[in-house]
Amino acid sequence: MFADSTRVPATAPSLPRRLPVAIALLWLVALAASSLPWLGQMTPGELFAAFWSYTEDHYPSVLVHYSWAPRVSIAVLIGCGLGLAGAVTQQILGNPLASPTTLGVEAGGQFGVTIATLFVPGLLAFSPDLAAVAGGLLAIGLVIALTWRLGFSPVTVILAGLVITFFLGAMNMAFLLLKGEWLGNLFIWGAGSLVQNNWGPFLELLPRVLILAIAMLMLMRPLALLQLGQASASALGAKVALVRGGALILVVLMSSVVVSRVGVVAFVGLAAPVLAKLLGARTLGERLLWSTITGGGLLLLADTLAHWATTLGNGSIVPTGTTTALIGGPIILMALQGIRNTHHMPGADSSPAGFMPTRKPTVLIAGILMALLVLTIAVSMAWSPGLSSWNWTPVSNWGDAWVWRGPRLLAAILAGMALGMAGTLIQRMTGNPMGSPELLGISGGAALVMVVLVLTGLDIGRGGQLVGATAGAAAALGLLILLARRHRFAGNQLLLGGLALYVFMDAGLRLVMASGGTVASRLLNWMYGSTWLVSEPEAIGLLALVLGLGALLSLVIRPLTLLPLGDSAASSLGLPVARARLLLLLMASVLTAAATVVIGPLSFVGLIAPHLARVLGQQTVGRQLVVAALAGGLLLAIADYLARVVVFPNQLPSGLLAALVGGLYFLWGLSRHGRH
Template identity: 35%
Template sequence: MGIFNRNLIPSQPEQAAGTGTGLRTTGMLLLGLAAVLGISFISLTQGLAHISLTTVLQAITAPQDLPDHHLIRGVRMPRTVIGLLSGAALAAAGVLMQTVTRNPLASESTLGVNAGAYLAVVCGMLFWPVMQGHYSLLFAVIGGTAAALAVHALAGGSKGTPLRIALSGMIVTLILSSVTSALVLLNEQTTQGIFLWGSGSLVQNDWDGVVFAWPWVAAGLLAAMLFSRQLDMLLLSEDTARSLGQRVGLARSAAMAAAVLLACVTVSVVGPIGFIGLVAPHLVRLTGITKHAGLVPLAAVWGAALLTGADTIARIFVNSYGELPAGAITAMIGGPWLIWLAMRVSRRIEGGPTTSMAAGGRLRWGAFRLWVVLFSLLLLAVWTLSLMSGTLQIPFTEVIAVLSGGGEEMYRQILLEFRLPRLLTAGLAGIALAVSGSLLQSAVRNPLGDPHIVGVTSGAGAGALFLMILLPQLPASWVPVGAVIGGIAAAALVYAVSWKRGLNPTILTLVGIAVAAASAALINLMIIHAKLAVAPALAWMAGSTYGRGWAEVLQLAPALVLLLPLAWWLGRRVDLLAFGDESAAGVGLHVRNTRLYTGIIAVLLASIAAASVGSVGFIGLLAPHAARLLTGSNHRQNMVLAALIGGVLLAAADWVGRIVIMPKELPAGIVTALLGAPYLLFLMWRSSRTTKMK
């Protein structure tokens, strides 16, 4: 299995494997074991019941029939041990994935393994509960493997770059997570308690999880260490490895299979936990240790320490904030690490051909005005059907009568107080997200840019939720202010980190992914702290127009009236960005300032939309692509057509979500992900074929 990029992990194993390396390995091992031991003991003291270290030692060395001893040995010790096992498994999986792909950004999260395994386990829980109870690992492995293969294919196979892998992994994760959220919402009674587990929780009530997981983890670690020499040879060029007798394809396939198995074991027991497989291997590599005989066990030790430490941090605040998932804490830690790693990666890939990916088409399939008329009519048709549809069907004639100022009183109340403001909110938010996506794709010179992918939507959602949950005394009118502040803060962080590299599109996107992950983790923590029910929590995270009224319309409409003309005014400057930084600067364009102004408008549009409808993804990705495919590369034409398509998409998603499973509803954000997935997969597949042909 030739997978992804071959240039970002050193092509030779460690050269100076002498005394210095041996001392570093020994030092890292001793330090890691000390960290594991210390964190484990601290972990056993934390929880709702305060237990001293002396009591912990007595419970381990001389257990008695005491409540504290039973609590330690029956609940806290299994939790700590499963944390150690899971951390070691995820770290080792990260090492193997990075070695096979020779890509420093590869991990169980970026390759979509966690999301695929999680979806498969939820499907087993809902549709084959008896089988899932006995074969949970099998379900997880099938899902994780399928997701990794999908990311591999979409990223361009062996020609995939770190940026393409990260984006492909995030897109596959978004799609799979949307399907998972839909299943959970449709089966809320069956999936009670799954939200905490789905965020990555080490909670254990007995030793069953440990008994199940440890043989698999031990076998995976042992195999990785026994075949460390073969893993070292995977870092050589293929010709060199083959001349040394290495069966490269078989070795890569076996190593990736072991990595997926290790990651899926953890998902089947403690849920999807990200970033451990990214952080731990690089933490060890920073000391200069690259040979797998030392790298695998050291990464496993430090991964165990990191995950158990993250869970310990979460439990320190259990009395104040409730049970927090370890997965959210690791995401908060891993986000900054990914930013740092993106900066390191940029030194090797900056200015390369992968900074701009041609994922869309350039053909003009018709006159611009014709497409505007067609999509305007489609928008009108979708909006009309949406007003007519619902638990109570309203005739078309009554809709026209009400909108004309007449109609029956019952219909007037339903349309004017409920359906019309909700429809306008969806339509205006769709327009805002589509224009924001169009601007961002031009600003980062990456057709896979999107307010969700570069962290703006998640940051805005976190800001809005912060005010709603942690400052409930503030009036509801402050929510959009919180969203704008959160979106601007996320974008400011992305731009600040990327500024020194000239706002390099690759760095901008990778940093955005890290910020989005950290913001999503913060949203998870706030939802759990507020003890929101599963359905509203998932609806908020996915994006929903349920219950939206005239207040949301009145906060969206002025923003669009102000910002859309500014986006139009930037048209010629944005067009010049497509020619590359040097060419644009050569004709007098101030590239950084243009990117900055474009980004500010995009951030404001996405933030205000997020304040109104939550974290809706895909609109800002799909609508600009569809517009570019139809009209070419003219920014002003793209923006107009993308706005119409965005209004159609989110309004249609809201309509479908309301009627497809009446009387229940699916959040519009989930519907947009499910409806947009086929086109998005086609887009990535087409882009990967273009990459292979180069």
């Protein structure tokens, strides 16, 4: 008996040596890289002493004390706080992809500060924390409301959080475009900047982070019980709902306090817990401790990289949020490989929907949509606001009005038709009704190429842009399909992988926007679908492309009909599955790239239009393609008209309006899933 008891410590799990070694190496590299620019002017001892003192007659000493030291300190403080918040979030939800960023908390905090800046600036003077906390609570409340019926499954929670992030980001962008003279600096701040010129922000933030961290650690025992399951934890006396709610509020407070002072420093709260777990942190205590330490080192390293990039980029500001966002994409993909819980994933359930729309004649439905489209074109060309009042433009004057209204309207219609067809291809090919060019990263891949072209200053014309965007879109979807092969092309892995790719594009956008200038303004307008930039030759070229690809789609009706049956069944019926997938991939990529060049990367039209076709009773592939194309064209035609007249004489990008409506539609569809 005694011999057996002596073996217990030997078999108990021990902390892997690689964990402290790797984290120590991370900190060493981060500190060395941060100190390197100053080592030629000061010794390591003087640098260390600069955290509490300086030499008045030595300018580098003063600069280090008031700029470098507080920047290092606030990076470590914020990184530790977000690392701890991320670990707590993952423990609450049992979700390896949960973090304040992926749950929309940080975007909500930024949204709250933006609203307060515009409408109640006195609140910011009183306390910026209040506005940020209100926005963070709004975001997490939306996530809970949308997913509580689905049991907080990992994939669904993250999808809801990321789409809420995109939606609130679009709202922020709308305010930026309307009130750019007020919010330009706010956008740079929102990208996450840790630049400091005194110790005030650090000393103000320190007690808040410490108090919230202590409160989180006090919940460690009830949090540990959550991993036993809700029933077991309740049987052991834990009030599960109260613990989850209290811990989530602490996470919101921690994230919002950080956002209100330095902006969105994305994905530190996701990267730190994932890395700690990958390196061997097993128990809750180990994960909380090492996630906190890892977060501090990661953010210090990311901020140092941002500082170096700013220095090497001739002084153009590179926000810290950009470098941390570049960490987020790979982390999502790494964590994605370990997800096995696909329960309640929208589109993953093969059971019939709650209602099956009655089939309706395609000619009738297409005729109604065509009539509405013609009516929209007529209203758009004829009825518009003037300097004093609304005016009707006589048909005889439409030739003059065409120069200003025609090309953009035609381009919007064609982009909507392209996205409607591309969305139908993707949903049929993946078997996932929540798939779309935007959510699968195809738009993001096309947009990333456009960002690179803007950054490099290459002027290759619309034709070159279309070729480059097509290559980016094809590469994005091809990469996703490769990543999802081990999961048999399950829709959830494709969706989350696409959102991970979108992170890279978002980081590039933040980088360009932070640089300011005309390039940033042009890219911002394009990113959200400024159709007023389209010329008549470009619109006609897009017309030829969409009509040509639309005719070719008649060749893929049979493959699209057979692929949902499964690879084996499709092959047995004579379909070359690999070649069919490649053809569909290329067609979807070209359609998406053509639309993205005109309307920007995030409109959700590719998600909505195929659904409208189903609701209107078009179940077969060919009928759905036709009606989805018409529905997409109608949606963007209406969006273009409203973008032109709603805030006249100012204009909103039509893609931005479509993204706002599309984001609401996606969230509504997500909340509705599982109620039948």
